[in-house]
Amino acid sequence: MRIVVASCQVDYAGRLTAHLPMAKRVLMIKSDGSVLIHSDGGSYKPLNWMSPPCSIREGTSEDGQLEWIVTATKADGTLRILIDEVHHDSSHDLGVDPGLQKDGVEKHLQELLAEHPATLADGLTLVRREFPTAIGPVDLMCRDASGLSVAVEIKRRGEIDGVEQLTRYLELLNRDPLLTTKGQVRGIFAAQEIKPQARVLAADRGIACAVVDYDALRGMDDAEHRLF
Known part of the structure; x- marks a missing residue:
């Protein structure tokens, strides 16, 4: 730098x-x-x-x-x-950055979505957590029902910076012939809340957005125990 x-x-x-x-x-x-x-x-x-x-x-x-x-x-x-x-x-030569070490809600979201990737999109299955790239790890690397690779970036609050981060990952991943044998790697931006500006930018970049219900993923939102 x-x-x-x-x-x-x-x-x-x-x-x-x-x-x-x-x-x-x-x-x-x-x-x-x-x-x-x-x-x-x-x-x-x-x-x-x-x-x-x-x-x-x-x-x-x-x-x-x-x-x-x-x-x-x-x-x-x-x-x-x-x-x-x-x-x-x-x-200054900063070397290769190991990426953000997540904790708290964001880390737990990643763990829960790794266990239940189909909550983000029908037919989605997990390939690997913390998929490595030259600029940091992708939270989840998945595969959809048609066999296409899907990169998932997870945030507590989805803002423009998160979309930009996923865009950079996708640019690198789509240069990998092993990931693009069946087509371009697509992206999903997942968060508990996604700002309108981030949604607009994601749509412009061809990235899908998914709002995550943390309580439901944790099993707290149990339909059997609801009053209504």
């Missing part, structure tokens, strides 16, 4: 346009090909970014200023970063 602290101006041109005026920011260039621009606020969300894979061309503008042109490989759009001053520039 390369981390640059710089005074910069950022302009995005694509289906929409966006402008960040000159200010000091953190630029992150990850080994997966993504570029993220952060400020010192706004929690974990970047001000702007380019999803992987993308290419970076470093040069100078007509005025002689340092300029980065970031172009997405699989989508239209260009991120132009005009750098006035570099305050810090360093690169």
Whole structure:
């Protein structure tokens, strides 16, 4: 990962346009090909970014200023970063990340869904939990009734970041000929609650959404003991 602290101006041109005026920011260039621009606020969300894979061309503008042109490989759009001053520039090899170690409800959800994958989709069967990829493990790797591979990402609360995470997994998995013998690997985004924006993004990416009833999976929602 390369981390640059710089005074910069950022302009995005694509289906929409966006402008960040000159200010000091953190630029992150990850080994997966993504570029993220952060400020010192706004929690974990970047001000702007380019999803992987993308290419970076470093040069100078007509005025002689340092300029980065970031172009997405699989989508239209260009991120132009005009750098006035570099305050810090360093690169770090982070190695292979072992992935998030889940605990509490999310871990238990994964265990329960591994035991009952058909609650997500009819005919779904489990192949493996924590299916390994180069960027972290997929929660569940399953197979549907037609033999197609299905990757399942599980969250307590389903938000856009979770859809993006599953999208990255699917991009890698669909390069594996052993998983695509019968067709493309499809995805299911499962959570106790899924935000509307995440649903829209999932639909756009061809990912199915499944709302999980945790109590029912735990056996607490027993129809025999209901009053009504």
